[in-house]
Amino acid sequence: MKALLAIAEWIRRTLERVAFASGWLLVVMACVITFDVLARKIGLQLPYTKLQELEWHFHAAIFSLWMGYCYTINAHPRVDSFTERLSLRRKAWVELAGCVLFALPYIALVSWYSIDFVVQSYRLNETSDSPVGLSHRWVLKGIYAAGLWMVVAGILSVLLRVIALLFGGRSPEEVNLQIGHTVAEV
Amino acid sequence: MLDWLADNLALIMFVAMFFVIFCGYPVAYVMGGMALLFALLGAELGVFRLISVSDVVLRMWGQVAIDPVLASVPMFIFMGTILERSGSAKAMLDATEVMLKRVPGALAVAVMVMGTILAAPIGVVGAAVVTLSLIALPQMLKAGYDKRLAIGTIASAGTLGILIPPAIMLVVMAEMLGTSAGYLFLSCFMPGFVLSGLYILYILGVAILRPGTAPKLTADYGPQTRREFWHTIWRGMFPMTALMVIVLGSIFAGWATPTESGGVGVLGSMLIAALNNRLNVRMVHEAVISACRANGLVFMIFLGATGFSLVFRLLGGDDLMISTLSGLGIDTKWEMLTFVMVLIFLLGFPFEWIEICLIVLPIFGPILAKYDFSDHLGSGAGQAHLLTWFGTLVAVNLQTAFMTPPFGATLFYMKGTAPPGVTMTDVYRGMYPFVALQVVGLMLCIYYPGISLWLPRLAGFLD
Numbered sequence: 001m002k003a004l005l006a007i008a009e010w011i012r013r014t015l016e017r018v019a020f021a022s023g024w025l026l027v028v029m030a031c032v033i034t035f036d037v038l039a040r041k042i043g044l045q046l047p048y049t050k051l052q053e054l055e056w057h058f059h060a061a062i063f064s065l066w067m068g069y070c071y072t073i074n075a076h077p078r079v080d081s082f083t084e085r086l087s088l089r090r091k092a093w094v095e096l097a098g099c100v101l102f103a104l105p106y107i108a109l110v111s112w113y114s115i116d117f118v119v120q121s122y123r124l125n126e127t128s129d130s131p132v133g134l135s136h137r138w139v140l141k142g143i144y145a146a147g148l149w150m151v152v153a154g155i156l157s158v159l160l161r162v163i164a165l166l167f168g169g170r171s172p173e174e175v176n177l178q179i180g181h182t183v184a185e186v
Numbered sequence: 187m188l189d190w191l192a193d194n195l196a197l198i199m200f201v202a203m204f205f206v207i208f209c210g211y212p213v214a215y216v217m218g219g220m221a222l223l224f225a226l227l228g229a230e231l232g233v234f235r236l237i238s239v240s241d242v243v244l245r246m247w248g249q250v251a252i253d254p255v256l257a258s259v260p261m262f263i264f265m266g267t268i269l270e271r272s273g274s275a276k277a278m279l280d281a282t283e284v285m286l287k288r289v290p291g292a293l294a295v296a297v298m299v300m301g302t303i304l305a306a307p308i309g310v311v312g313a314a315v316v317t318l319s320l321i322a323l324p325q326m327l328k329a330g331y332d333k334r335l336a337i338g339t340i341a342s343a344g345t346l347g348i349l350i351p352p353a354i355m356l357v358v359m360a361e362m363l364g365t366s367a368g369y370l371f372l373s374c375f376m377p378g379f380v381l382s383g384l385y386i387l388y389i390l391g392v393a394i395l396r397p398g399t400a401p402k403l404t405a406d407y408g409p410q411t412r413r414e415f416w417h418t419i420w421r422g423m424f425p426m427t428a429l430m431v432i433v434l435g436s437i438f439a440g441w442a443t444p445t446e447s448g449g450v451g452v453l454g455s456m457l458i459a460a461l462n463n464r465l466n467v468r469m470v471h472e473a474v475i476s477a478c479r480a481n482g483l484v485f486m487i488f489l490g491a492t493g494f495s496l497v498f499r500l501l502g503g504d505d506l507m508i509s510t511l512s513g514l515g516i517d518t519k520w521e522m523l524t525f526v527m528v529l530i531f532l533l534g535f536p537f538e539w540i541e542i543c544l545i546v547l548p549i550f551g552p553i554l555a556k557y558d559f560s561d562h563l564g565s566g567a568g569q570a571h572l573l574t575w576f577g578t579l580v581a582v583n584l585q586t587a588f589m590t591p592p593f594g595a596t597l598f599y600m601k602g603t604a605p606p607g608v609t610m611t612d613v614y615r616g617m618y619p620f621v622a623l624q625v626v627g628l629m630l631c632i633y634y635p636g637i638s639l640w641l642p643r644l645a646g647f648l649d
Contacts, residue, residue, distance in 0.1 A: 019482075023474040026264045026452075033261070033449025037442060052254070055445060059257035066482030067489065075483045076212035079536045081593050083210035091210070098211030102219020106493060109222065113240040117247070144251055148243075151486070155215075 001168030005175065008160035011153050012072045018150070019069035022062055029058035049132045057140050064147025068154035074178035084181050088172055092162045095179050099159045107151045114145035192231040196503030197510060199224040203494070203545075204533075213541050214483075217490035221497040228501055238500055242493045250488050254445060255357060255367055259484060261448025262354050264477040265433075265455050266308040266347075271469050272459035274426055275317045278304055279325075281422025284408045284415060291393030291400035293329055294339045295386055297322045301343020302382045303423075306350040307430055307451070310480060311588055315344030315596050319603040332399035333608055335392060337616035341596045342385055342624075345588040348539065349581055350378035352433055352451070355539050356581060357444060358484075362547035365573045367444050368437055369647055373578045373638040380637060381582070381627040388623055425458045438645060484540055491544035498549070508553055519557035523576075526550045527583055527628070534587025538595060542584060551576070563635050571639060571648055578638040582631055586624040589617050 036051045070076055083094060120126075122138040158177070165175040191198070203220045207213055221239075228234025250256060282296035289295050297318065305314040318340045326336040348355045351371035360367040393400035409415045433451040436442040442450070459465040511517070516525050526546070533542050554576055560567040563575060588596045591614040600613050631637050642648045 019478065020475070023478040026260060026474055026477060027470065030261065030264065030449045030452035033446055034453050037446050037450055055449070056252055056254050056257040059260055059445075060251035062260055062478060063481055063485035064251070066478045067486045070479060070482035070486060071212070073479070075479050076214050076486055077483060077538055077540075078210050078212050079207050080210035081536060082208050086210075094209055094211055098209070098215060098219070101223075102211065103215035106215065106218035106222045106490075109239060110218075110242050110246075110489070110493070113243045116240075117243050141247070144247060151489075 001164050001170055004160045004164050004168070005170065008157045008164070009176075011157040011160075012069075015069040015072060015150055015154055015157070019066050022065040025058045025062050029055060029062075032058070047132065049128075049130050050134050053128055053130075053134045057134070060140055061143045061147075064144045065150065067147055068150030068152070071151065071154040072157050072178065074180070074182050076182070078182060080181055088177070088180075089166065091179055092165050092177065095158065095177075096162045096166065099155055099162065103155045104152070104159070107148065107155060111145070111148040111152050114148050118142050118145045188231060192228075192233045194506065195224060195228055195231065195233065196498050196501035196506050199498060199501065200503065200507075200549075208536070212486075213537075214486040214490035217487070217494040217541075217545070221490075221493035224501065225497045228497070234497070234501060238496070239493070241496055242489075245492050245496060246489055249361075250485065250492070253361065254443065256361060258352075258357055258367070258444040258448040259354050260477065260481045261445060261452055262309050262352050262357070263480050264473065265448060265451040266310040266313050267473040267477040267480075268452065268455040268459060268470070269304075269308050269426075270310075270313040270317050270476075271464060271473055272455060273462040273464045274422075274458055275300075275304060276321050277418075277422040277462075278426060279321055279422070280408070281419045283403070284418050287403050287405075287407060289390070290397070290402065291389045292403045293322075293326050293331060294335060294389045294393070294400055297326070297339050298343050298382060298386050298389060301340070302346055302350065302378070303426060303430070305344055305347030306352070306378075307426065307433065307455070309347050309352060309354050311345055311348050311596060312480075312599055313476075314347040315341060315599040316603050318344050319600055323603070324605060327605065329403075330401045333612050334616035335389070335399050337600055337604070337608065337613050338618075338620045339385070339389060341589060341600050341613075341617060342620040343382075344599075345585050345596055346378055346382060348588065349374050349381070349585045351375060352437070352444065352448065353581075354484075355543065355584065356577075358540070358543050359547060359577050359581060362543055363551045363573050363577050365570065365577060366647075369570070369574045369642050370577050370581070371434070371437060371444075372641040372645055372647060373574045374581050375641050376637050377578055377582050377627065377631050380630060381585075381624065384623045384627055385620065388619060425461065429454045429458065487540045487544060491541070494545065495548050504549065504552065507549060519554075519559060522554060522557065523579075523632075526554065527579065527632075530580060530583045531586065534584060534594075535590055536593055537587070539584040539587060542587070543580075547580065563639065566649065567639075574642060574648065575635050575638050579628065579631055582624070582628045586621060586628070589621050589624065591617055591621075 033055055039046055118138055118141045121141045126137040127135040161175050161177045164170045165177055207216050225234055225239055229236045278300050282300045286292045286296045301318055308314040322340055323336060356370040357367045360370045409418055433447045436447045437444055456465055516522055530542055555569055559572050563571050588594050597613050601610055
């Protein structure tokens, strides 16, 4: 059980590192956009198509790399008006059923299909639809697919904690399971 | 039996999802999981090809990841989380109070005015409500305001942010309805102000009829010299107003896409924070984390909902929904509109706007677009007019969802930031009059489509 918790924590920490680092892309994205807008206003001759594609590249990378981490910190909104008052153990049972029945099969399947999606792009050496756009489309597609696999990792991390709590007899403090009521922040 | 099941699978999926979702497991995963479950069931019954699920990867990529307009969502959220930490809220509240000193219920009206201006750029309801509540609620309670009036005022002012552009919700809604975010930004402007006006009228009414609940400010409140007076107003109002003019003006004038104006807005809000001496690495780091967290959960729901609507559609859900509704006697355009509005209002009790937007709009948007509302919207009104008007109605309706007891998200934020002594019952009671005003506002927008369509027409977006 100790090993399970250690793995769960290791996954969470790895996801957190990636997420925290990629979060700063927001600042980079804002700077690139502002530069793009100002340069166009002044009338500089720059490869604007590339710049503009770069802007949504950041967007795709940011949300991809955060989806999995969000689950480990219980950010995904729940409709829990009826289950809010259940004990932690009962909630953990719900979480177990949800992970096994809903989250894991769906996300794992989608992630599985995403491998082929990236491989195709790499093989064809896919570039932007626009002739003056960015090349190496597989890099961004790879980040997107990696993001999907990171959701799988996030689900596994929560699942391991649930197992440790339900079947390992570990105390709630030790398991540090992040489930229960959460309000959407948007 | 099996035939019946195979024919109605999509509808069963739609209804079942709303039950399963109440088990308290994250909505995004429930939607995706239900999609897969019913895809398997459909494959078993011979009405679904399982390989179609792989389309989720393509759709999530093609319609969400590489969408240049949805790229504005992280920018607007980030702008909001920085403004939340920029320290301008206090200065703004001071300025509005000073301006409105002589008005009955001055503090409440000031909170409302300021909420209307501030909630818009913050955009994220949670952040707006928390910011307003932290600075204004203690002050209102200390001044002797009725708890419920104070709570209702702050909560409804904070929720205006999802309606008044640049709102993240409007960007998502525009995507789902297949219309332009610019149209919705313009069309939701007036309804936002109409609602804000209704709130202010209500506050004035209460302050005049029952002065005990909203005491007057004394004459010695605030700056006494003319110089100080103007300085307070300048410091409080100028930065935020300038930011809004840049962000919205550039979109409306057609100079910048929503994403571009969002990016410029981020740097603008950092500038405001720097002017207030609040800009440092730690603050930006916190804002980044908070923005990415909100952004991540929005797009996770996109991922789940993509699977859900894909399977729903492939199981023939669209036609099935229309035939079922007409079987129930809902087939004229007004019946359909009323049905959708009531459905969204009811769904608003347990659900957040994201789920409703992503599930209900893709299904009912196209159904409604088939009807001809040109007699109501004015001659020459085409589909663009209809979708813009419909989108506005949904937006007002969804804003109400934030405020409706017992599960509205705003209420939890209010309770979370309120000083001890404020109970959840106080919060609920405080909301009722404002929810009623909200319904009045929605009715006005339905009966007078001009409220929504006037600005887009003026700007020449719609003719």
